[in-house]
Amino acid sequence: xxxxxxxxxxxxxxxxxxxxxxxxxxxxxxxxxxxxxxxxxxxxxxxxxxxxxxxxxxxxxxxxxxxxxxxxxxxxxxxxxxxxxxxxxxxxxxxxxxxxxxxxxxxxxxxxxxxxxxxxxxxxxxxxxxxxxxxxxxxxxxxxxxxxxx
Numbered sequence: 311x312x313x314x315x316x317x318x319x320x321x322x323x324x325x326x327x328x329x330x331x332x333x334x335x336x337x338x339x340x341x342x343x344x345x346x347x348x349x350x351x352x353x354x355x356x357x358x359x360x361x362x363x364x365x366x367x368x369x370x371x372x373x374x375x376x377x378x379x380x381x382x383x384x385x386x387x388x389x390x391x392x393x394x395x396x397x398x399x400x401x402x403x404x405x406x407x408x409x410x411x412x413x414x415x416x417x418x419x420x421x422x423x424x425x426x427x428x429x430x431x432x433x434x435x436x437x438x439x440x441x442x443x444x445x446x447x448x449x450x451x452x453x454x455x456x457x458x459x460x
Contacts, residue, residue, distance in 0.1 A: 311362050311401070311402075311403075311404070311405050312405070312419060312423055313363060313364050313367075313368040313370060313371055314368050314369075314370035314371075314423045315370065315419065315423045315425075316423060316424055316425060317370065317422070317423055318424075321373075321377070322370060322373050325373045325376070325377075326369065326373075330376070331376075331377060331379075331380070333379055336383070339377075339380055340380075341380075344380055344381075344383070344384040345384075347381070347384040347385055347386055348383075348384045348385050350385070351384070351385025351386070352385065356387070357385060357386045357387070358386070358387045358388075358389070358444075358448060359381060359386055359387070359388045359389075360388075360389050360390075360391060360444060360447045360448050360451050361374065361388070361389070361390050361391070361451075362391045362393055362396055362401070362447060362451075363390060363391070363392060363393060364392075364393045365392050365393070365394065365459075365460045366459075366460050367459045367460065370423075371459070372459060375390075375457075375459055378454050381454075382454060382455075387453070387454075388453075388454040389447075389448060389451030389452060389453055389454065389457070390451055390452055390454065390457040391447050391450055391451035391452070392460075395450055395451075396447065396450070399443065399446045399447065399450070400439075400443060400446075401443050401447070402416075402439065402440050402443055404416050404417060404418060404419075405417040405419070406440055408437070408440055408441055408444060411437075411441055412437060413430075413437075414430070414431040414432075414436065414437045414440055415428055415429070415430055415431075416428065416429040416430075416431055
């Protein structure tokens, strides 16, 4: 939902400095998180990530777009929705992970994009709202392999 996160992230700073992952050298970019996702999707769990972005894209979004091959390699399905195509959707004000349609982990960030805290939400109405918002975004968004940044 944001156009930039943790802009002091060492991976982002390396990318700004010109580093690009060698897709053929998996050991150089593979991580415990990607391993967890691969193990999860291998069990048949569908892991989907939707990104709502502004256009033209910020440098951070360009970075995310370029490294999304990592997510795809681990088994995630990723879609992109330009913010102009989100008009008419009721979207929550925060990023979140919805797990099994019944557990909601909300991510809070500062105005500068720095992580502040996580919040576990148990209210069924909030969980339902976030689930329906995600499905609405997913239906409008383009799969990563079809999406080109402007």
